[in-house]
């Protein structure tokens with residue numbers, strides 16, 4: 041069995057480590073490029089969501105490298121993600137690829153099915169070694185996200201432009217040569233230290249922008265045109281509402297404290313939206329309210345073209361913006377998105393936030409003079 045999976049940000053670190061530990065041969069898909077997108081777009085239904093198209097591109101590139109089994113996480117409706125796995129399998133079968141697909145639905149309602157699938161994947165490994173490998177993989181998810189958070193803070197303040205990214209680039213090259221969760225974790229820990237030593241310019245006072253929206257678009261840098269890097273270079277510190285670690289904690293872990301916190305934030309959406317309409321639209325509204333209450337300078341919603349849940353959220357966000365006075369902008373991405381227009385909108389939004397902050401500072405000074 042040669043197992044592959046779709047890319048989604050740094051998920052490959054934990055999945056590769058886990059499969060290595062279980063003694064399963066793993067084919068890490070090549071990094072997403074224009075070619076991946078072109079393959080996926082050509083072979084998927086025109087109206088399919090952008091993440092599905094890129095997944096298909098990942099699979100084909102991995103199958104060409106010898107993969108014969110695909111693992112993906114599943115979900116229930118009401119949006120199209122509910123039948124992602126089935127549709128993807130049909131597409132591959134129609135194209136004549138004879139691959140096995142193991143879909144891991146969140147175990148919330150059916151633990152038995154979840155456990156059966158793990159057994160199917162893990163073969164003869166003992167439950168103890170499976171549990172340990174899962175545990176270390178979830179630590180990778182947590183620490184890789186912590187590493188990214190350090191990078192987000194540093195990039196906005198770095199004394200020498202590009203310093204943070206050159207270290208992240210070195211990390212990506214180094215970690216690909218590692219085998220198993222232990223080696224991958226060691227590398228992440230090493231680079232957490234390296235990144236925290238990036239020199240800062242004390243004169244930089246970054247704006248803070250929260251990113252909300254559809255989870256794949258938020259987490260996969262190729263799809264969001266590396267928005268975190270672009271904002272960082274504009275001197276903006278990015279706060280991420282959805283991360284892999286957050287997803288794992290909510291869906292796979294028994295961390296009660298985190299689940300309670302997650303529910304408390306979801307409740308913040310109640311005046312605007314009080315039920316799941318698919319995807320992460322509910323979280324988009326809740327996190328926008330939360331970020332507004334925290335006093336962030338602005339919020340950006342990112343979503344794939346035609347994403348139904350996020351369209352619902354988009355129609356509600358102007359009311360949140362009006363109620364809290366927080367500027368909110370929506371960016372839609374698809375296979376035709378051009379960098380120039382996208383970045384012009386980003387720059388205009390950051391300019392607006394800077395002006396707003398200057399105006400507030402001037403008003404504050406005036407009020408001090410007036411006594």
Ligand code: SF4
Nearest residue numbers: 089119121319347348
């Ligand atoms: S959340 Fe949006 S992009 Fe994701 S599957 Fe649902 S409709 Fe498609």
